[in-house]
Amino acid sequence: MTKTNTTTRTARTRTASCACGGLKLTLAGEPTSVYACACQECQRATGSAFAYRAKYPKTAIMDVTGERRSWRRGSDAGRWIEQTFCPTCGTLLFMEAEVIPNDIVVSVGCFTDSDFAPPAALFWSGRRHGWYQLADGIATP
C-alpha cells in the first residue's frame, strides 16, 4: 500500500436543472458554502420566501447546456449581480457576482436533492416571513 495518489478520488457530481429540463449545470465536488437569503431581491427573484443557494468555484463546472438568459442588477454596494435563467420556463438556475469572480452560486432547489447540506446562515433574517423557524445552527448575521 504505497500508492498515495489522491487524484484517483472521484468527486461527486451533481446536476442542477431548470423546471423544463432545457438548462442544466453539472458540478463536481462539494460546494464551498451554502446559504439562504431572505432579502426582498431574493424573494422576488425566486418567487419564494427566501433563496437557498450553494456556492461553487467555477473550476467545479463540468458542463452547462441549454439556452439561457441573464440579467444584471446592482447590489447595495454598487457592484453587479448577474442572474441566469431558462428562457422557456424562467427558472433561476445560477448567479454570478462581481465581488466573487471565481465562483458560481447555484439555486439549491434545482438539484432536487433533499439531502443537500442545509444553509450555514440566513442573510437578511429581519425580512424573514414569520411562519418559518430556523433549525439550530443556522446563523443569522
Ligand SMILES: [Zn+2]
Ligand atoms: Zn427551463
Ligand SMILES: [Zn+2]
Ligand atoms: Zn438576497
